[in-house]
Amino acid sequence: MRRHAVAATVALAMSGGEGLATARGAAVVADPAAGAKIAERGSARGAPACSSCHGDEGEGDPVAGFPRLAGQVAAFLVHQLDAFADGQRPNPVMAPIAAALTPQQRADVSAHFEAFQAVSPPTPPQPAQAAARGYALAAYGDWPRGLPACSQCHGLKGEGVGAAFPMISGQNALYIESQLKAWRSGARRDDPMGLMRAVAAKLSDGDIAAVAGFYAGAAVWAGQPSAAAAEKKP
């Protein structure tokens, strides 16, 4: 398995997104080895081991709907932890955990999980109609309803683009579904410019189930997850 040979700079210069709070405090140089310890054993300030829910390799738990973290860009993961801690992303489980991690520790665990190869959980095939609907939304959107395609921001294969648009291919369906619903209801507010809230507001329950199922079953992006971060090292 691939890990970072060199610590990645996590406080990536975000390309100006007003809603993406990567610049909370000074740049932190992440230490994935320190992150690995927290992921396996928890932190001194009481954060439990990440692996207890997200799995030893950040693979997530499709049955419980805990997200896969493996291979996700570290700056994106840091942003999620920040958003849990400050309530932009309300979550009774993650809020106290994120709050118990220092900015350095958030960067460390994020770099740790970025370095894992993302894998897809085994996913039962979707009914044909839902599969077609999910594919259509992913590839083409539904422009007469003002819906751009998922792939227009998350990449053709849902592999993720930069620090703001996460990898969604191979993410578990239960998690994708819960997040789309959280954006639709406005409970989740950490998306830059409200982009996901605007999209989710136009999705029906059927749309959400179809697109979540589609991406859960989509072949995961098979590149090297740390390559993107490596290029951005100063």
Place this chain on the structure above:
Amino acid sequence: MSAPVSTGSLAGLSVALCLLAAAAALAQSPPAPSYTPPARSEVPDDAFGKLVKQGELIFLDTAAQAPAFVGNRLRCASCHLDDGRHPDSAPMGAAYLAHPTRRGAEGEAVTFRRRVQTCFLTSMNGAAPPAGDPALEALEAYAIFLTRGAPVGLKAPDHGYRRLNAPGVLDRAAGKAVYEGKCALCHGLDGQGQEARDGQLTFPPLWGPQSYNWGAAMAQAPNAAAFIKANMPLGLANALSDEEAWNVAYYIDTQERPQDPRFNGSVAETRRAHHDFPFDFYGLTVEGATLGAASLPSGGATRK
């Protein structure tokens, strides 16, 4: 931060501004398009359908499918949203029906194929496919397919972009602020777009060597402002005010980009011949630089 630049610094524009404001006010029509182009699933299963599918492929993955004619990293679908179906982003069915049309200073009739050749030359900063080239035939078939269901006698606003009322003053610093706050997340602070993690381009470059050149329709701010207002950011159509759309279009279309293919060696003469319109900034001096004076030659990757 750049110093504020208003149209006041662009000689001779203020009178034209007022005239254009009046014209644009008349041009702004109700948005409803006259028809809905056919769904992807309606492509017929015959020889025509095969050509349509090839056209669609070129539309979506232009450089890979028509490499001899594409000099940058844009795709047809970068600007013609919903793969050429979406109103307010120059939908292809309506474009087909709008041709032949008069265009340019000479007022000559321009056929649809000729217009597509111009797209390759300017928006794609490449080379025009020769008459009869399979790429032209396929793109034409795709556009014809997208006319299905259209009423006879299609008029604006079905094709092109729905123009915004002209602004009083353009403010480049305000445009930069809009860009950095609302566009850079996807297109990058440097305007060079963003790739997905497999290296495929997801967000198109808006200026520089990989974007459209000075001859493209999008290089004229009225088109860019209209497109931006109606479509950007993705999923947030019409979220920008007209003023924001104009200012950010001004910011984008006063950046350096490849030369106009009609360039004759003199920026001033090329401006007089092809760019002497309000809100066309080619050849004007903005923040100390004359736009077009230092441009790379047009043609990008298609240059020998």
